[in-house]
Amino acid sequence: MNLDELYQEIILAHFKRPHHARNFAEDEAFEEAFNPTCGDKTRVLGQVAGDRVSGLEHDTQGCAISIASASILCERLSGTSVEECRAQVRTLVDGLHGRRVPGYPEQDPLAALLTVKRFPMRIRCATLSWEALEKWLDRQDPA
Amino acid sequence: MNLDELYQEIILAHFKRPHHARNFAEDEAFEEAFNPTCGDKTRVLGQVAGDRVSGLEHDTQGCAISIASASILCERLSGTSVEECRAQVRTLVDGLHGRRVPGYPEQDPLAALLTVKRFPMRIRCATLSWEALEKWLDRQDPA
Amino acid sequence: MDYPIDTIRDDFPILSAKTDSGAPMVYLDNAATSQKPSVVVDAIRTYYEETNANVHRGMHHLAEKATAEFEGAREAIAAFVGAPDARSVIFTRGTTESINLVAQAWGRKFLKAGDEVVLSIMEHHSNIVPWQMLAQASGVRLKYIPMLDDGSLDLEAYRALLQGPVKLVSVTHVSNALGTVNPIAEIISLAHEAGARILIDSAQGIPHGPVDVTALDADFLAFSAHKMCGPTGFGVLYGKEALLEVMDPFLGGGEMIHTVGLESSTWADLPYKFEAGTPNIAGAIVTRTAIAYLQGIGFDAIEKQVHDVTDYAVKALSRVEGLTLHGNPPERGGALAFNMEGLHPHDISQIINEEGIAIRAGHVCCQPLMERLGRPAIARASFYFYNTVEEVDRLVASLDTVKKIFRI
């Protein structure tokens, strides 16, 4: 295992200066995912207009992987359709669990995130915000 | 270990033809001792007049050791004083647990019973009726 | 291919031991606990020398390795019992704890005064007392399936009992005293037809042949590792996921929580909700080794050997004068119970022990069954796949010594 792979420049950048991150108030309409084995927690919210998702934000307490993952998520998925968001969640989660190999372009931050799959104890760190997003999407359109 | 020591003639004789044994009715004034690990059970009763114990009887479901022990008990202790009964109980029980060496005469059936101390798993079989007698004595004179 | 009995016996160093009296040992107390093959003992050493760490909570090398082996054991055990998902396999100390878990975490939540729990008269105390404690706490009523004289359950009476407000049936797969193999497929489907849930106590079943909880449609199934070549202190509760999901937790502590606040907490997902505290990590991991060992021999071969030896024993003991064999069930596992006229089982057991023969004497944790048999105690010989007909011969011969000592 090579740690430089896990802690790539782009992951570190997102960790150190997370995008779309702020402290949510308890009464905001976020959804939360929590990893009981380590205490990491991430909250996600955004807006939906028509079938467009916009303004995704997160509030994450966690390690470099979970923060970077949340940051990449907000950046990448804001502005896409609900459909597309759901598809991206499945693609990343399946990719991290080695069930399917997503075709991310090499420079895509998602490709960097995908390297976490080689560190089994950290996969949940990478999926946490994506779980929260999925819950949040479920609440937007309960179809 | 020599089984002939455990199953001496006198023990076998008492087992095969136990003295002072009968089936008690549930409403008789017996006391009972029970060994939960094996299910053996013995009940003891008698009469007390003044400080004399007489007519000791037992109702025992158990192995050769427990039956012989109850039989010897009834035979030996009927007719002695309450005091003497208590002393004999302590002497035998302490003897079986190796805490003190009782000075039983060689031909005494109690000496035969005492050999059980070399078979740790059977000591409780030998003490069972004596426990019941002690309980019964306690009820006679709760001093 | 012939059954490789010598090789198999070599896997168990203890089988070549001698007792204090110098007699070679004949271990016929397998229903109490089985012996352990060297591979299992070796696996314990390997675990402690190469892997040992606490599971789940660490991300260092050993913790990852221990967690992977521990959860790998769960997957293997799930596959072994035919569970659709490892989430439905709960690790416990043994059958007894597994049954208590259901009585407390399911029974206290879902059963109420007047509901009935059906047991059988041949249950082990571990499948009686937890229900009595539940009855005391909640007013549930216990009913017992009676036994026919051949040692089999009275299925007519069972059908009649199922007319009542029965919410749960909890019965043994195989009697630890008589060896009766109960028709659990039928018992399960009758319970379900009556709308009751069912728990199978397979402590004596699964060591002798695999069980498919999915095919059987069992709601709960309990067993102990120590009776199937595994370690002491480890057992399993299988439960249907839908049932486990809605149950209350059992014990509280580390591992079984999601969040812990000062006032209240939330529970972890299955199976951890039911696994408070540091589990028997080595126990889980080497139970997988034990199962693999049994599978290596083959359960068909195991069943056949046990069946042959037991059959031989039934015949041989039937010829012993003054000996009463209890029951003659249509199907018998590797256990049989007997009494001898004018002799107490303890004395039998003690005397034949001097010849190296290990059987069990007493109520074998089945006092209600003893009542039914009208005997305060029985002698029980129980076989596993490493036992032989020669050992049965030695058992039978030793009974002569008993008679001699007792001048019978």
Added chain:
Amino acid sequence: MDYPIDTIRDDFPILSAKTDSGAPMVYLDNAATSQKPSVVVDAIRTYYEETNANVHRGMHHLAEKATAEFEGAREAIAAFVGAPDARSVIFTRGTTESINLVAQAWGRKFLKAGDEVVLSIMEHHSNIVPWQMLAQASGVRLKYIPMLDDGSLDLEAYRALLQGPVKLVSVTHVSNALGTVNPIAEIISLAHEAGARILIDSAQGIPHGPVDVTALDADFLAFSAHKMCGPTGFGVLYGKEALLEVMDPFLGGGEMIHTVGLESSTWADLPYKFEAGTPNIAGAIVTRTAIAYLQGIGFDAIEKQVHDVTDYAVKALSRVEGLTLHGNPPERGGALAFNMEGLHPHDISQIINEEGIAIRAGHVCCQPLMERLGRPAIARASFYFYNTVEEVDRLVASLDTVKKIFRI
């Protein structure tokens, strides 16, 4: 005599192991579980190869031997904790089960709505959740002793809490997160003055130095074998005999009964009333070996080594820039917790693991303490008597790597 650290380390083959990355291992996760010396692993083998049988119920050679070793272990453990009688030593799976046993078998019977149970903010989840479950069932109220900034309990606040209707105090001997050694003698006598019973969670205490329950006048004391060189799946509850006598049983099943009827049963004498089912027999027996091993090294020597190494670590880590060490208690056991600015404990743990260094990162089963510290997670290094200052140096050096990777 010098402390024979090399010989001691040789007793633990795993300490010479290398991780996947080829780095020699530095095991600093002892508060999670300790490593096991070869004598303990050997004792497991000896048990299974020479003794294995179920206890108490058999009168054959192996059953007698197993029973004698099992009860011998109880005597030895009783002597080790200063219990007046082996009857007051209950065998469990570990600290968690021991605490649940008290919460259920004592708490449910003797505590009622409005009664208070006092815990502390630094408790392990295993000493919080069982009481929350009791509170839910019975309306008992939970109060928490707060912590001072140095990581010690606020004894003034404790005295104030004891003014309430407190029936039980249950606190940890040593904090698994901060290493704080609590003044349990004082805590116990204050509880008793207030008429409350007390349970000491010594999971992190007794591995480092013997406890005398009689001298301390502890009502209950719980600990786990796996944290003191013993096996997983075994632990102890000590309780005063008078308390244990009047408690309800905990789990129901074989071994814990006196008589079993169809409707109800009666309970066995102590300690068996609380030990349903086949216990972890090997676990009990080899825990005695583990204790003898520790005694062989000498608890004074153990305490000194752990103290020296921990002290050294406190000093060395204090010099690391950006590192915050949590608490500075008057007395500290072999654990310390820290955070590093701009870094999450998981990342620290993951990175230093590549250099072979095993620490723990997370809430270490102390979410309420994490709230108090204002940190979602900490990094914890915990030491045992086989650790060295050189290992501390390697830990400290590895933190540089972390900074380098994170460009800090």
